[in-house]
Amino acid sequence: MIAASSTRPQPRWQTLWRESITDAHELLHLLDLAHLAGNLPAADAGFALRAPRGFVARMRRGDARDPLLLQVLPQLAECDSHPAALLDAVGDGAARAAPGVIHKYRGRALLIASGACAVHCRYCFRRHFPYAEETAAAQHWRGAVDWLRARPDIDELILSGGDPLSLSTAKLTELSDALRDLPQLKRMRLHTRLPVVLPERVDAELCAWLAALPWPVAIVLHVNHAQELDASVADACARLRATGAQLLNQSVLLKRINDSADSLSALSEQLFAIGVLPYYLHQLDHVQGTLHFEVDDARALELVDALRQRLPGYLLPRLVREERGQPAKTPLQNP
Numbered sequence: 598m599i600a601a602s603s604t605r606p607q608p609r610w611q612t613l614w615r616e617s618i619t620d621a622h623e624l625l626h627l628l629d630l631a632h633l634a635g636n637l638p639a640a641d642a643g644f645a646l647r648a649p650r651g652f653v654a655r656m657r658r659g660d661a662r663d664p665l666l667l668q669v670l671p672q673l674a675e676c677d678s679h680p681a682a683l684l685d686a687v688g689d690g691a692a693r694a695a696p697g698v699i700h701k702y703r704g705r706a707l708l709i710a711s712g713a714c715a716v717h718c719r720y721c722f723r724r725h726f727p728y729a730e731e732t733a734a735a736q737h738w739r740g741a742v743d744w745l746r747a748r749p750d751i752d753e754l755i756l757s758g759g760d761p762l763s764l765s766t767a768k769l770t771e772l773s774d775a776l777r778d779l780p781q782l783k784r785m786r787l788h789t790r791l792p793v794v795l796p797e798r799v800d801a802e803l804c805a806w807l808a809a810l811p812w813p814v815a816i817v818l819h820v821n822h823a824q825e826l827d828a829s830v831a832d833a834c835a836r837l838r839a840t841g842a843q844l845l846n847q848s849v850l851l852k853r854i855n856d857s858a859d860s861l862s863a864l865s866e867q868l869f870a871i872g873v874l875p876y877y878l879h880q881l882d883h884v885q886g887t888l889h890f891e892v893d894d895a896r897a898l899e900l901v902d903a904l905r906q907r908l909p910g911y912l913l914p915r916l917v918r919e920e921r922g923q924p925a926k927t928p929l930q931n932p
């Protein structure tokens with residue numbers, strides 16, 4: 598007898614995930630940039646290259662400075678060590694409340710639902726996070742749900758990761774079923790990059806799950822550059838919005854990728870065109886291996902001032918930094 602799970606066809610997004618590019622030489626070859634292979638680091642600094650083919654198709658061929666390529670291509674600079682850089686810059690380790698739960702801010706708890714991501718962003722602040730031990734799904738949510746049950750003050754649960762939508766919809770349903778009887782939950786939030794880098798993930802099964810959740814849902818996407826948005830992403834956002842979810846976006850301010858007023862204003866405008874409002878623009882956390890992406894605070898403030906003069910207020914992202922021990926993300930302000 599064959600187990601039911603093995604006869605069930607795999608969703609298409611999982612096939613596309615498996616077919617992602619994980620070899621830097623192949624990526625360079627596809628983009629007519631094979632001559633740059635000599636610049637690749639010998640090792641992957643503990644964080645392998647990964648990018649879905651549909652995301653790579655949005656990169657410009659022959660352009661070594663393409664803003665999407667620079668987000669995923671391993672660089673020699675990642676191996677530089679820097680005295681100010683940390684492995685756990687934002688203090689997530691200290692804020693661990695239960696297996697897979699990070700609690701820093703009043704009323705909100707963040708669940709590390711999965712350690713996996715469809716794309717490996719070179720600037721990622723979680724690149725050193727001990728996912729193997731800290732994924733809530735690994736324990737069938739038990740520890741996380743037990744902790745929440747004893748916390749009537751938590752009214753918003755944030756599914757994060759890694760990427761929570763890397764989990765199968767069946768696994769997500771298992772979680773939402775376990776949370777359904779917690780009376781204190783008023784909102785559910787998802788932090789995900791999958792609808793952007795692998796829009797096929799937003800399939801009918803996922804949308805049915807979202808639409809049936811008993812809480813209002815906010816989905817915070819992660820887009821750094823307008824070039825990441827194509828018709829397939831616009832369609833995925835339309836499907837998400839049809840479930841009743843609010844769509845927001847967080848970006849990271851990244852040197853040579855989006856550190857210009859033109860690039861950031863185009864991003865805000867094109868997000869709005871597909872039904873997404875800008876939420877946060879993050880100053881990079883000081884994480885080992887990512888400092889070559891850093892934009893200094895004076896320049897960051899200058900950029901946001903330029904945006905304020907160009908855009909309606911509702912298209913202005915809030916420029917913030919995460920600081921350990923603070924009760925909220927810290928807004929950057931002119932001295």
Ligand SMILES: *Cc1c(COP(=O)(O)O)cnc(C)c1O
Binds near residue numbers: 701702706707925926
């Ligand atoms: C960023 C973050 C949140 C969410 O903060 P908001 O300002 O509500 O978006 C919650 N918990 C943790 C641990 C976070 O890092």
Ligand code: SF4
Binds near residue numbers: 713758819
């Ligand atoms: S999708 Fe988010 S968590 Fe995953 S590698 Fe990119 S920045 Fe990190």
